[in-house]
Amino acid sequence: MSSLTSALPPAQGTGARVARWGLYLILLLFAAYYLLPLLLMITTSFKSPEEIRTGSLLSLPRDFSLDAWSYAWNRACIGADCRGMAPYFLNSIVIVVPAVVISTIFGALNGYALTKWRFRGANIVFGMILFGSFLPSQVILLPMAQTLGALGLAGSAGGLILVHVVYGLAFTTLFFRNYYVSIPDDLVKAATIDGAGFFQIFTKIMLPLSLPILVVTIIWQFTQIWNDFLFGASFAAGGAQPVTVALNNLVNTTTGVKQYNVDMAAAMIAGLPTLVVYVLAGKYFIRGLTAGSVKG
Amino acid sequence: MTMQTPSYRPAAGEDAGAASGSAAPPRTTGLRAMAQRHLSKLVVAPSFAAILLFVYGFIAWTVYISFTNSRMLPSYELVGADAFAKLWRIERWYVAIENLLIFGGLFIGISLIIGILLAVLLDQRIRGEGALRTIYLYPMALSFIVTGTAWKWILNPSIGIQQFVRDLGFPGFTFDWIVQQDTAVYTLVIAAVWQSSGFVMALFLAALRGVDQEIIKAAYLDGASLPRIYWGIVLPSIRPVFMSAFVILAHLAVKSYDLVVALTGGGPGYASDLPATFMYEMTFRRNQIAIGSASALMMLATVVAIIVPYLYSELKGGKRV
Numbered sequence: 349m350s351s352l353t354s355a356l357p358p359a360q361g362t363g364a365r366v367a368r369w370g371l372y373l374i375l376l377l378f379a380a381y382y383l384l385p386l387l388l389m390i391t392t393s394f395k396s397p398e399e400i401r402t403g404s405l406l407s408l409p410r411d412f413s414l415d416a417w418s419y420a421w422n423r424a425c426i427g428a429d430c431r432g433m434a435p436y437f438l439n440s441i442v443i444v445v446p447a448v449v450i451s452t453i454f455g456a457l458n459g460y461a462l463t464k465w466r467f468r469g470a471n472i473v474f475g476m477i478l479f480g481s482f483l484p485s486q487v488i489l490l491p492m493a494q495t496l497g498a499l500g501l502a503g504s505a506g507g508l509i510l511v512h513v514v515y516g517l518a519f520t521t522l523f524f525r526n527y528y529v530s531i532p533d534d535l536v537k538a539a540t541i542d543g544a545g546f547f548q549i550f551t552k553i554m555l556p557l558s559l560p561i562l563v564v565t566i567i568w569q570f571t572q573i574w575n576d577f578l579f580g581a582s583f584a585a586g587g588a589q590p591v592t593v594a595l596n597n598l599v600n601t602t603t604g605v606k607q608y609n610v611d612m613a614a615a616m617i618a619g620l621p622t623l624v625v626y627v628l629a630g631k632y633f634i635r636g637l638t639a640g641s642v643k644g
Numbered sequence: 645m646t647m648q649t650p651s652y653r654p655a656a657g658e659d660a661g662a663a664s665g666s667a668a669p670p671r672t673t674g675l676r677a678m679a680q681r682h683l684s685k686l687v688v689a690p691s692f693a694a695i696l697l698f699v700y701g702f703i704a705w706t707v708y709i710s711f712t713n714s715r716m717l718p719s720y721e722l723v724g725a726d727a728f729a730k731l732w733r734i735e736r737w738y739v740a741i742e743n744l745l746i747f748g749g750l751f752i753g754i755s756l757i758i759g760i761l762l763a764v765l766l767d768q769r770i771r772g773e774g775a776l777r778t779i780y781l782y783p784m785a786l787s788f789i790v791t792g793t794a795w796k797w798i799l800n801p802s803i804g805i806q807q808f809v810r811d812l813g814f815p816g817f818t819f820d821w822i823v824q825q826d827t828a829v830y831t832l833v834i835a836a837v838w839q840s841s842g843f844v845m846a847l848f849l850a851a852l853r854g855v856d857q858e859i860i861k862a863a864y865l866d867g868a869s870l871p872r873i874y875w876g877i878v879l880p881s882i883r884p885v886f887m888s889a890f891v892i893l894a895h896l897a898v899k900s901y902d903l904v905v906a907l908t909g910g911g912p913g914y915a916s917d918l919p920a921t922f923m924y925e926m927t928f929r930r931n932q933i934a935i936g937s938a939s940a941l942m943m944l945a946t947v948v949a950i951i952v953p954y955l956y957s958e959l960k961g962g963k964r965v
Contacts, residue, residue: 351769352852352878356864375765378758379779382842385794386782392797405798405808457687465684473692475955480699482951484899486923486940490709490933491702494718514698517691546683575787577902582928592789596905599793608803611793619790626785630778633785634846 393417393613400608416609420617424610426597427586433617435587436594440574442505443590447512448569454513455520455565456558460550462521463528464536474525480518488515489582496583503585511583512573519572520565523636527561528554560632567629568636571622591618703944710938716931727934736914737939740922743829747918748897750833751840755893756886758837759844764874766845767852777849780842788839792906795835796822799907828908828916836903840896844889851882891954898946919943 392400393416394409403410422432429435458477462470492511493502501507531554539549580590589597595618599611626633713723731737762780766773783791798804801820809817821827855878863873901920908916910925917925919939927936 351767352855352857352860353768353870356861371765371768372770375762375770375776378762379776382779382783382838385791385798385838388798389791389794404811405804454691458691461684461687467685473688476700477692477695478955479951480695482895482947483699484895484920484940484943484947486899486901486920487706487944488698488702489924489940490718490927490937491705492698495702514694517695521691546687571785575789577787577789577905582924592787595793596789599796600909608797612797615790615793619786622785622787623782626782627778630781630785634777634781637781637784637843638847638850 389612389615389619393609393616395609397605397607397609416607416613417617419607420598420610420614424598424614425601426594427601429586433591433594433598433614436589436591437617439505439584439588440591443508443512444570444573447509447516447573448566450509451513451516451520451569452562452565454517455522456524456555456562457550458517458521459524459526459528460554462525463531464533464549464554465546474521477518477521480515481522483515483518485515485578489578493582503583503588505584505588507583508579508588508590511579512576515579516569516572519568523561523565523568524558527558531557560635563629564632564636567625567632570625571633574622594618706937706940710934710941712934714933714937716933718933727938731935731938731942734935736917737922739914740917740919743832743916744897744918746829747832747836747900748894750830751836751897752890752893754833754837755841755844756889758841759889760848760879762841762845763848763852766849777846780845782842783839784843788835788902789906791839792835792903795831795838795907799831799834822908823912825912825915828912832900832903832907832916832918835907836897836900839903840893844893847885847889848882851885852878855881887954891950894950895947898943898950 388405391407391409394412394414395403396411396413396415399410420433422434423430424432426433426436462474496502496507496510499507501510535553536549539553544552574590575592576590577592577596580593581596584590584593595614598614708720708722709718710727711722711724712719713721713726766776770776799819799822801807801818801823804819806817806819809819822831859877859881860873863877864870868876899920900918901924904910904916904918904921910917910921914922914925919942923936923939923943926932926939
């Protein structure tokens with residue numbers, strides 16, 4: 349994967365140098381555009397309320413303070429509950445971990461079965477599962493609310509885990525299916541000749557080859573479920589709400605003096621887990637993003 | 645990209661009772677052996693059943709409810725297409741539809757332009773390409789509920805950009821789109837483009853890297869300029885990516901919800917409502933379940949019209965999707 353123009357000789361002369369500078373200038377201006385909201389959040393979260401009132405939007409904090417962060421973490425009021433973001437952050441972890449693990453396991457097994465042990469109609473089954481990744485959630489909100497109520501899961505973390513597993517299956521199956529398609533069938537063939545069965549081949553041959561796609565899938569599911577707002581807002585009641593819903597409630601609380609530094613610190617708290625994962629393993633995240641759409 | 649490899653089915657007599665594709669003739673009898681032969685189907689079955697129920701069953705349920713007169717609670721008495729007729733008489737629905745057209749058109753168009761521009765510029769052997777790519781794409785990793793907090797502040801006339809520019813010595817400067825009925829929807833475009841254009845860049849950059857370098861070299865030696873090479877040869881050769889990017893952006897536009905909640909809340913009034921917020925409002929706040937369901941089905945129909953032809957052509961070709 350090298351630049352298209354790397355086959356060409358480098359351009360020479362003053363004109364080319366000016367063009368080069370212009371190119372970098374444009375790219376850096378765009379970088380500033382993308383970074384601005386994040387930088388604003390970070391700098392504002394370290395400022396005091398006085399500094400926000402008197403200072404400029406873009407200035408760096410003069411008196412670096414962590415007060416807003418600690419206030420947002422365990423004292424800020426979300427509705428009538430003044431325990432800060434901490435309990436909701438924990439809720440999100442409780443929802444995300446099992447939902448990611450379960451949907452990834454099913455996705456891996458589906459992808460394996462749909463590519464290496466194809467049965468009649470496998471393509472139709474895959475197509476029908478895949479459509480789920482484009483489904484506008486609004487179509488299933490009401491029936492899901494009713495069903496969770498009937499199952500006794502309304503408003504609970506268990507209900508949200510179920511929802512995220514079901515609607516994550518389309519993506520996890522897609523990822524593994526596309527990855528396993530490119531693994532030679534001869535590997536499976538040879539193993540069956542040696543007498544290995546379905547699950548033996550999966551655990552001994554396929555899984556050891558699956559590390560890259562496993563990382564892609566886990567990161568993708570983690571990001572999607574952590575960032576979910578619609579399901580959390582629709583299906584989780586008060587104390588079981590995920591961190592995104594809590595953040596929205598906190599920011600939109602109209603009583604009292606608006607503490608922008610606390611809002612920004614709370615937003616950073618809600619955003620940090622996915623941001624850290626992105627910075628550490630962005631390459632896998634991008635692969636997940638483009639997995640559904642790149643063709644050459 | 646890899647074409648789909650032919651599926652493997654063990655030939656008859658090749659395996660001794662181990663799990664095999666359904667094409668293998670039955671050798672042993674009994675439950676265990678049967679389970680082995682159908683393991684593949686059994687493994688997919690729970691997921692498929694869940695999808696059948698939670699996707700297709702729920703769509704059917706929503707269709708049914710939309711033909712009833714359900715208000716606060718679902719009622720199961722069919723009354724015909726009343727809810728649809730009512731939906732298309734609600735002014736707020738027209739506002740949401742019109743907003744979707746404005747928002748969707750601008751969002752898709754501008755994201756494509758910025759995404760392609762950045763991809764082509766980044767493809768010029770840029771120092772620090774990796775870092776720039778990371779910066780352009782990070783908004784996709786964050787919930788808009790998170791970044792919307794910052795956008796709301798930036799767009800807020802009394803504390804954001806407007807005030808900032810006024811403090812710089814331009815007291816007449818006005819940028820108050822977010823609080824004006826006519827312009828609030830354009831703030832959604834600004835923020836949505838910010839969030840998704842990096843993703844378009846990644847799609848196109850990956851495609852650019854797949855173009856045969858020899859063609860470029862030949863065109864260059866023929867004396868074609870770089871812009872001409874990109875416009876005349878490279879971009880036309882990656883046409884399928886335009887289609888993918890369009891389909892993805894279009895369905896994101898129809899589904900946009902978090903963005904509106906975080907930025908404008910649909911306001912002022914309902915001036916920046918989109919179908920997704922309209923549906924939520926009707927269903928969960930106004931006790932108009934049937935109308936809410938009808939509006940959800942309109943969204944589904946739009947997404948299906950965009951997605952199904954695309955998926956069909958992709959799957960039929962046996963290519964990776």
